[in-house]
Amino acid sequence: MADLGVSRRSLLRGSGAVGALAALTGCGVPAAYVKPGERAGRDRSAQDRSLVFANWPLYIDTDDHNPSKRPTLDTFEKRSGITVKYTEEINDNDEFFGKISPALMNHQETGRDLIVISDWMAARFVRLGWVEEMDRARQPNVARYLDPQLRSPAFDKGRKQSVPWQSGITGIAYNRRKVGHEIKHLSDLWAPDLRGKVTLLSGLDEAFALLMQGNGADITRWTAKDFDTMCDQVEKLVRTKQIRRFTGNDYIKDLSTGDVLACQAYSGDVIQLQADSPDIEFVVPEEGGELWAESMMIPNLARHKTNAEKLIDYYYEPAVAAKLAAWVNYVCPVPAAREVLASSKDKELADLADDPLIFPDDTMRKRLAIARDITSAERVEYAKRWNRIVGL
Known part of the structure; x- marks a missing residue:
């Protein structure tokens, strides 16, 4: 392989x-x-x-x-x-x-x-x-x-x-040894002991669904209210410096070096990381993960x-x-x-x-959902707001 x-x-x-x-x-x-x-x-x-x-x-x-x-x-x-x-x-x-x-x-x-x-x-x-x-x-x-x-x-x-x-699946990756406890919910990323040690994905289409799921939204039929709630939450987390930064593929390096302890991640990346970093785990939050x-x-x-x-x-x-x-x-x-x-x-x-x-088992599959797409009418407005948060 x-x-x-x-x-x-x-x-x-x-x-x-x-x-x-x-x-x-x-x-x-x-x-x-x-x-x-x-x-x-x-x-x-x-x-x-x-x-x-x-x-x-x-x-x-x-x-x-x-x-x-x-x-x-x-x-x-x-x-x-x-x-x-x-x-x-x-x-x-x-x-x-x-x-x-x-x-x-x-x-x-x-x-x-x-x-x-x-x-x-x-x-x-x-x-x-x-x-x-x-x-x-x-x-x-x-x-x-x-x-x-x-x-x-x-x-x-x-x-x-x-x-x-x-x-693939968008979920949470974290270093279990350094974090010292299990992460089961998206809200666990907002704990005080992880302040400044968390990253999220920078792409709107890659990031939004999991963040909405953490708030209990049904991503198969999410609404403008769900989007605004998610953005309000992330804006606050940026202001309080809970979120270290927004990333592309570079979260892989941050997680492997320990600069980041937990992050939004893709399932395939974690399989690769685990070969050299067995302390890295991938979690589909209890609230759900995005299947794409x-x-x-x-x-x-x-x-x-x-x-x-x-x-x-x-x-x-x-x-x-x-x-x-x-x-x-x-x-x-x-x-x-x-x-x-x-x-x-x-x-x-x-x-x-x-x-x-x-090959997701039945337990994992129950927590997976495919997000509805951002429509043409929504995209310009939503992308502008997200880009302001991310700093693009």
Whole structure:
């Protein structure tokens, strides 16, 4: 299993941008929306056995001895006869949006057949009509094995236009030895003994749901009042210096060095940290944690839609999903992959099957929820307030 160092998820840089992005998605520019009948292009899959797959860095299995080789992807190419041009060009949701939005809003090809973006950004693509609906008849594995808890997010009911690549949990990470007691509730972060030793995520979309859950809000249907209450609370915590700062992926270093004792964190990061820092624990608060996904989507006018659908379905074979999960260490969207790992003769792999941060157990699942997205109408105002708090 590879040591990722910095996790893929923590490369994210929030949704703070409210410039050109907000102008496009928040102000309802009519030209940006693409009608259903104008989204499909001529599918060349039968004649051209290839596809272009754009993903994030460090988000697919590689050969330990030859990082240029990607075992699961190589196997797909051999089995299907389809050549995959795999690029790691997505480093930031907003940045990638800016890269391909001119083509999409002008009804032009993007040059990509498959992309992976965070669900809050995927929601914008769906609202703008920028992605094609998939043919589930060509994807029996997706239909059979997709995690029921991820099957129907608010932005894409029935998952017709998106399929999770990997999933994860936003919760609390803390150093149990240095804190000296268990942390079970989000409110435990506000205890006097942790003053100046707590960090929160800087990105609005990454941070808001867990903070609302700590206040008892139902994040599947949160309201403006829930948002304002959360912001009022965080503003006070900033003034009293309870919160040390707001972070991106650098919370990993702060937590491992002891500069921070507890923080808002991603489940996948903690699995990586625990290898060298066994005192670090990840907690889904009693009030709940946010379950999120980063999903595969087929952009409008894709030249190889059928080939892309085949690749998506391939990664939902439990054996393939197990190999990917063992490498990336995020929540696997294919629960059936757990049995594959459990039967492994490799103890390290078999142990992953019992890790609730990769395969959440029933107790943990009861506390997980998928937040409704921030709508276009809400985004500009909410991002401005959050950015003032964070200091962006």
